[in-house]
Amino acid sequence: xxxxxxxxxxxxxxxxxxxxxxxxxxxxxxxxxxxxxxxxxxxxxxxxxxxxxxxxxxxxxxxxxxxxxxxxxxxxxxxxxxxxxxxxxxxxxxxxxxxxxxxxxxxxxxxxxxxxxxxxxxxxxxxxxxxxxxxxxxxxxxxxxxxxxxxxxxxxxxxxxxxxxxxxxxxxxxxxxxxxx
Numbered sequence: 001x002x003x004x005x006x007x008x009x010x011x012x013x014x015x016x017x018x019x020x021x022x023x024x025x026x027x028x029x030x031x032x033x034x035x036x037x038x039x040x041x042x043x044x045x046x047x048x049x050x051x052x053x054x055x056x057x058x059x060x061x062x063x064x065x066x067x068x069x070x071x072x073x074x075x076x077x078x079x080x081x082x083x084x085x086x087x088x089x090x091x092x093x094x095x096x097x098x099x100x101x102x103x104x105x106x107x108x109x110x111x112x113x114x115x116x117x118x119x120x121x122x123x124x125x126x127x128x129x130x131x132x133x134x135x136x137x138x139x140x141x142x143x144x145x146x147x148x149x150x151x152x153x154x155x156x157x158x159x160x161x162x163x164x165x166x167x168x169x170x171x172x173x174x175x176x177x178x179x180x181x
Contacts, residue, residue, distance in 0.1 A: 013112050025067060033077075034046065055079040062094075065077065072105075074110065078098060078118060081099060082094045095127055096119070096127040098115075112144060115146055
Protein backbone atom coordinates (compact mmCIF):
# COMPACT_ATOMS: atom_id res chain seq x y z
CA UNK A 1 0.00 0.00 0.00
CA UNK A 2 1.19 3.49 -0.76
CA UNK A 3 -0.13 7.01 -0.27
CA UNK A 4 -0.61 8.74 -3.62
CA UNK A 5 0.40 12.40 -3.68
CA UNK A 6 0.63 15.16 -6.25
CA UNK A 7 2.27 18.43 -5.28
CA UNK A 8 0.92 21.68 -6.72
CA UNK A 9 3.74 22.06 -9.23
CA UNK A 10 3.92 18.38 -10.29
CA UNK A 11 2.40 17.14 -13.53
CA UNK A 12 2.48 13.53 -12.32
CA UNK A 13 1.58 11.92 -9.05
CA UNK A 14 3.97 9.95 -6.93
CA UNK A 15 3.69 7.58 -4.01
CA UNK A 16 4.87 7.31 -0.47
CA UNK A 17 5.02 3.57 0.44
CA UNK A 18 3.94 2.61 3.93
CA UNK A 19 6.82 0.13 4.24
CA UNK A 20 10.32 0.87 2.94
CA UNK A 21 10.95 -2.85 2.46
CA UNK A 22 7.87 -3.34 0.29
CA UNK A 23 8.28 -3.97 -3.41
CA UNK A 24 7.87 -0.78 -5.41
CA UNK A 25 4.37 -0.06 -6.69
CA UNK A 26 4.12 1.15 -10.25
CA UNK A 27 1.43 3.81 -10.63
CA UNK A 28 -0.17 4.51 -13.98
CA UNK A 29 0.43 8.01 -15.31
CA UNK A 30 -2.16 10.63 -14.40
CA UNK A 31 -3.22 10.76 -18.06
CA UNK A 32 -3.64 6.97 -18.31
CA UNK A 33 -5.56 6.76 -15.04
CA UNK A 34 -7.81 9.66 -16.08
CA UNK A 35 -8.63 7.92 -19.36
CA UNK A 36 -9.36 4.66 -17.52
CA UNK A 37 -11.85 6.20 -15.11
CA UNK A 38 -13.48 8.21 -17.90
CA UNK A 39 -14.03 5.03 -19.92
CA UNK A 40 -15.12 2.89 -16.97
CA UNK A 41 -17.53 5.24 -15.18
CA UNK A 42 -20.33 7.52 -16.37
CA UNK A 43 -19.20 10.25 -13.96
CA UNK A 44 -15.79 10.38 -12.29
CA UNK A 45 -13.43 12.84 -10.65
CA UNK A 46 -10.83 14.74 -12.54
CA UNK A 47 -7.50 14.42 -10.75
CA UNK A 48 -7.03 18.16 -10.50
CA UNK A 49 -8.89 21.12 -8.98
CA UNK A 50 -10.73 20.30 -5.74
CA UNK A 51 -9.98 16.56 -5.85
CA UNK A 52 -6.26 17.26 -6.17
CA UNK A 53 -6.16 19.81 -3.36
CA UNK A 54 -8.04 17.60 -0.92
CA UNK A 55 -7.19 13.99 -1.77
CA UNK A 56 -3.72 14.21 -3.33
CA UNK A 57 -2.14 16.90 -1.14
CA UNK A 58 1.17 15.78 0.40
CA UNK A 59 1.00 15.65 4.18
CA UNK A 60 -2.78 16.15 4.41
CA UNK A 61 -3.73 15.14 7.97
CA UNK A 62 -7.34 14.14 7.34
CA UNK A 63 -7.69 13.13 3.69
CA UNK A 64 -5.76 11.20 1.10
CA UNK A 65 -5.60 8.62 -1.64
CA UNK A 66 -4.20 5.13 -1.14
CA UNK A 67 -3.06 2.72 -3.83
CA UNK A 68 -3.13 -0.97 -2.96
CA UNK A 69 -1.13 -3.48 -5.02
CA UNK A 70 -2.87 -6.74 -4.16
CA UNK A 71 -0.74 -9.06 -6.30
CA UNK A 72 -1.34 -10.89 -9.58
CA UNK A 73 -2.42 -7.67 -11.33
CA UNK A 74 -5.10 -6.73 -8.79
CA UNK A 75 -4.99 -3.13 -7.57
CA UNK A 76 -7.27 -0.68 -5.84
CA UNK A 77 -7.19 3.11 -5.57
CA UNK A 78 -9.26 4.62 -2.75
CA UNK A 79 -9.71 8.24 -1.70
CA UNK A 80 -10.96 9.18 1.73
CA UNK A 81 -11.47 11.99 4.20
CA UNK A 82 -12.12 12.29 7.91
CA UNK A 83 -14.70 14.84 8.95
CA UNK A 84 -15.64 16.07 12.43
CA UNK A 85 -19.35 15.70 13.09
CA UNK A 86 -21.39 18.20 15.08
CA UNK A 87 -24.96 17.73 16.28
CA UNK A 88 -26.81 20.73 17.70
CA UNK A 89 -23.53 22.60 18.25
CA UNK A 90 -22.14 19.63 20.17
CA UNK A 91 -18.94 18.26 18.64
CA UNK A 92 -18.79 14.50 18.21
CA UNK A 93 -15.86 12.44 17.06
CA UNK A 94 -14.84 12.27 13.43
CA UNK A 95 -16.31 10.00 10.78
CA UNK A 96 -14.35 8.46 7.93
CA UNK A 97 -15.76 8.87 4.42
CA UNK A 98 -14.67 6.72 1.51
CA UNK A 99 -15.01 9.23 -1.31
CA UNK A 100 -13.99 7.22 -4.36
CA UNK A 101 -12.93 3.72 -5.21
CA UNK A 102 -11.47 2.24 -8.37
CA UNK A 103 -10.42 -1.38 -8.61
CA UNK A 104 -8.62 -3.47 -11.22
CA UNK A 105 -9.12 -7.25 -11.21
CA UNK A 106 -10.07 -7.27 -7.51
CA UNK A 107 -12.00 -10.09 -5.89
CA UNK A 108 -14.42 -9.53 -3.03
CA UNK A 109 -11.65 -10.74 -0.68
CA UNK A 110 -9.28 -8.07 -2.05
CA UNK A 111 -11.88 -5.35 -1.57
CA UNK A 112 -12.64 -6.63 1.93
CA UNK A 113 -8.97 -6.40 2.91
CA UNK A 114 -8.77 -2.86 1.53
CA UNK A 115 -11.92 -1.76 3.37
CA UNK A 116 -10.75 -3.32 6.63
CA UNK A 117 -7.35 -1.62 6.30
CA UNK A 118 -8.95 1.77 5.77
CA UNK A 119 -11.34 1.15 8.68
CA UNK A 120 -8.27 0.56 10.87
CA UNK A 121 -6.75 3.83 9.61
CA UNK A 122 -9.98 5.61 10.55
CA UNK A 123 -9.99 3.96 13.99
CA UNK A 124 -6.38 5.05 14.59
CA UNK A 125 -7.53 8.62 13.88
CA UNK A 126 -10.38 8.36 16.41
CA UNK A 127 -13.19 8.06 13.87
CA UNK A 128 -16.33 6.46 15.25
CA UNK A 129 -17.97 5.60 11.91
CA UNK A 130 -17.19 4.83 8.30
CA UNK A 131 -19.47 5.84 5.47
CA UNK A 132 -19.40 5.38 1.74
CA UNK A 133 -21.71 5.75 -1.18
CA UNK A 134 -22.43 2.46 -2.91
CA UNK A 135 -20.92 3.20 -6.29
CA UNK A 136 -21.27 -0.33 -7.61
CA UNK A 137 -17.63 -1.39 -7.19
CA UNK A 138 -18.02 -3.26 -3.90
CA UNK A 139 -20.45 -6.21 -3.85
CA UNK A 140 -23.46 -5.44 -1.65
CA UNK A 141 -23.05 -8.76 0.18
CA UNK A 142 -19.51 -7.75 1.18
CA UNK A 143 -20.70 -4.39 2.52
CA UNK A 144 -23.28 -6.14 4.72
CA UNK A 145 -20.75 -8.77 5.83
CA UNK A 146 -18.38 -6.00 6.93
CA UNK A 147 -21.11 -4.30 8.96
CA UNK A 148 -22.21 -1.54 6.60
CA UNK A 149 -25.93 -0.80 6.66
CA UNK A 150 -27.91 0.82 3.88
CA UNK A 151 -29.35 4.23 4.68
CA UNK A 152 -32.85 5.21 3.73
CA UNK A 153 -31.54 8.69 2.88
CA UNK A 154 -31.90 9.86 -0.70
CA UNK A 155 -29.96 12.70 -2.28
CA UNK A 156 -30.71 14.94 -5.22
CA UNK A 157 -27.91 16.75 -7.02
CA UNK A 158 -27.88 19.67 -9.37
CA UNK A 159 -25.34 20.36 -12.06
CA UNK A 160 -24.81 24.02 -12.87
CA UNK A 161 -22.71 25.55 -15.58
CA UNK A 162 -22.60 26.25 -19.29
CA UNK A 163 -25.01 24.25 -21.47
CA UNK A 164 -22.17 22.18 -22.94
CA UNK A 165 -21.16 21.06 -19.42
CA UNK A 166 -24.72 20.20 -18.41
CA UNK A 167 -25.35 18.31 -21.66
CA UNK A 168 -22.55 15.90 -20.74
CA UNK A 169 -24.78 14.53 -17.95
CA UNK A 170 -27.75 13.74 -20.22
CA UNK A 171 -26.92 10.03 -20.46
CA UNK A 172 -25.51 9.48 -16.97
CA UNK A 173 -26.61 6.22 -15.36
CA UNK A 174 -25.69 4.82 -11.92
CA UNK A 175 -23.17 4.48 -10.39
CA UNK A 176 -22.51 8.16 -9.74
CA UNK A 177 -19.34 9.73 -8.36
CA UNK A 178 -20.01 13.11 -6.81
CA UNK A 179 -17.41 15.49 -5.35
CA UNK A 180 -18.81 17.43 -2.40
CA UNK A 181 -15.82 19.75 -2.02
